[in-house]
Amino acid sequence: MNTNLRCAVLDDYQNVALRSADWSPLMDRVEIQTFNNYMGSEEKVIQELQDFDIVVLMRERTRFPENVISQLPRLKLLITSGMRNASIDLKAAEQNGIIVCGTEGSSNPPTELTWALILGLSRQLVTENNALRSNRNWQSTVGLDLYGRTLGLLGLGKIGTRMAEIAQAFGMNVMAWSENLTHEKAEKHGVIWAETKEQLLAQSDIVSIHLVLSDRTRNLIGQAEFQHMQPHALLINTSRAGIVKQEAMVEALQSGWIAGAGLDVYEQEPLPVNHIMRTLPNVLATPHLGYVTRGNYEIYYNHTVENIEMFLKGTPIRQLLP
Numbered sequence: 620m621n622t623n624l625r626c627a628v629l630d631d632y633q634n635v636a637l638r639s640a641d642w643s644p645l646m647d648r649v650e651i652q653t654f655n656n657y658m659g660s661e662e663k664v665i666q667e668l669q670d671f672d673i674v675v676l677m678r679e680r681t682r683f684p685e686n687v688i689s690q691l692p693r694l695k696l697l698i699t700s701g702m703r704n705a706s707i708d709l710k711a712a713e714q715n716g717i718i719v720c721g722t723e724g725s726s727n728p729p730t731e732l733t734w735a736l737i738l739g740l741s742r743q744l745v746t747e748n749n750a751l752r753s754n755r756n757w758q759s760t761v762g763l764d765l766y767g768r769t770l771g772l773l774g775l776g777k778i779g780t781r782m783a784e785i786a787q788a789f790g791m792n793v794m795a796w797s798e799n800l801t802h803e804k805a806e807k808h809g810v811i812w813a814e815t816k817e818q819l820l821a822q823s824d825i826v827s828i829h830l831v832l833s834d835r836t837r838n839l840i841g842q843a844e845f846q847h848m849q850p851h852a853l854l855i856n857t858s859r860a861g862i863v864k865q866e867a868m869v870e871a872l873q874s875g876w877i878a879g880a881g882l883d884v885y886e887q888e889p890l891p892v893n894h895i896m897r898t899l900p901n902v903l904a905t906p907h908l909g910y911v912t913r914g915n916y917e918i919y920y921n922h923t924v925e926n927i928e929m930f931l932k933g934t935p936i937r938q939l940l941p
Contacts, residue, residue, distance in 0.1 A: 624695075626673035626927065628653040630680040639913070640920035645927055649673065657681070657889055665690045672696065673930075675923055678910060679704055680888065685711035696930050700724065700910070700919035702939065705832060705859075709941040718930065719939045722922035729909035730781045733827055733857045736881030740853055740903045741765060741825070763824070763851070763878075766790040771823025773839070774858075775800055775810060779829040783810050794819050797830060820847040825855065832859035840864065845871035850878065857883040857909045872899050883909050 626645075628636045631653045642651060652671075657680065658664045664687055668674060671691070676683065676699040683697065688711045697712060702721040712719050739745060743760035750756045770786040772779045772795040783793045787809060795805050796813035805812035813819035816839070820826060826848065830836045840854075841864040848854070854877055856863055865886055871877050879901035888907055890896060896904055922937065929936045 624649045624672040624931075625670055625693075626651045626675065627668055627671040628675040630657060630677045631655045632657075633911075635916060636675075636920055639916040640924050642920075642924055645924060645931075648931060649927060661687050669693070673698070673927060676700065676704065676707070677919070678907075679706040682706040683712075684708050688712055688715055688717065696720065696927065696935075698722070698923050698926050699939070700915075700923075702937070703831070704939070707939075709939060713941055718935050720926040720930070720935055720937045721939050722919045722926070722937065724910065724915050724918055725912075726777045726781060728912040728915050729857050730778050730785070732883060732905065732909045733778075733782060733829075733855055733881075734785060736855050736857065736883065736903055736905070737765075737825060737827070737853070740855075740879050740881045745903060763853075765825075768792070768824040769794055769822055771795070771813070771819040771826040772810070772829060773797065773816070773819070773826065773862075774829035774831075775805065775808065776829060780808055782827060782829065783808050794823060798835060816844065817847050820844055821849070823852060824849065825853045827855040828858045828862055830858055830862055832861045837861050838864050840867070842867040842870065845876045848877050850875060852877050853879050853881065855881040857881075860884045860886045869895055869899070872901055879903070883907055 626649050628651060632655055634655050636653050658667060664681060668691055670693060672693050673696045674694060678700050683706060685708045688708060694717050697717055697719045699707060700722050701724050707719060709719055741763040743762060746760055750759060766789060769792040772782055772793065774797050775795040779795060786793045792811065794811040794813050796816050796819040800812065802812040839862050845867055868880065872880060881903045882896065883905045884907055885896065896902055926937055
């Protein structure tokens with residue numbers, strides 16, 4: 620194995636990648652370089668990574684379609700945090716002889732951020748905090764009680780199940796729907812099974828999305844679905860932006876079809892400076908922080924080191940296949 624392999628760690632926005640794991644086992648065999656700025660265009664990615672054999676991605680911050688993969692002749696190993704990354708063309712990687720590996724991670728951080736958005740939005744924390752800091756109004760909003768309200772979950776998988784447990788601790792009613800969800804599974808978790816998506820939307824005070832983006836779920840929530848929701852309802856999306864039609868959401872927020880939205884995911888990331896989601900008063904938005912915690916980063920980068928070590932031994936682990 621080449622003793623002068625070069626490894627690029629992309630999108631290390633907080634400059635913590637090399638402190639989040641022990642990289643020393645690789646230091647005599649691999650030269651590691653971190654990048655802390657978003658590269659943006661495919662042309663920039665190709666230009667910057669020409670001389671690297673290994674590239675480490677943080678979730679879906681930088682896309683790796685066929686056009687990028689095919690123009691990186693030295694690339695041998697591509698590692699992503701998480702065991703799923705829709706921004707990587709796995710077929711193109713396989714065709715170009717590139718091994719793709721993932722890492723494990725915890726479902727707790729995105730669950731916790733979802734509740735931060737729910738609580739912040741329902742109690743208008745940003746509005747009240749800004750008013751307090753600027754010596755403006757002392758109390759200007761009236762919060763939404765969670766106790767006795769209904770949380771509607773689109774998806775009852777690992778994160779959805781945890782969401783239900785926490786909601787029940789708040790004294791909320793919980794309803795769930797997905798195409799594959801059964802009455803028996805919902806009942807097992809003390810959750811009301813919604814027979815249709817429309818039923819869930821119409822009866823929920825807060826709707827939170829916890830589905831994987833796929834052909835079936837893309838644009839699952841559009842204009843008709845927003846009009847099924849109650850005017851005081853909140854929509855929370857910490858899953859994937861593509862599940863919601865963005866133009867329809869803007870219309871719903873501006874027209875008062877729903878009261879507000881808590882968002883952590885966007886069609887384009889980083890979010891453009893002049894994007895309307897930066898300005899709507901009834902939106903509480905965070906810059907895709909769902910997975911961004913010390914604990915998760917430690918898992919990601921420690922597994923990254925393990926992945927590289929096993930690749931160097933010729934026995935790659937945690938491989939992602941087309």
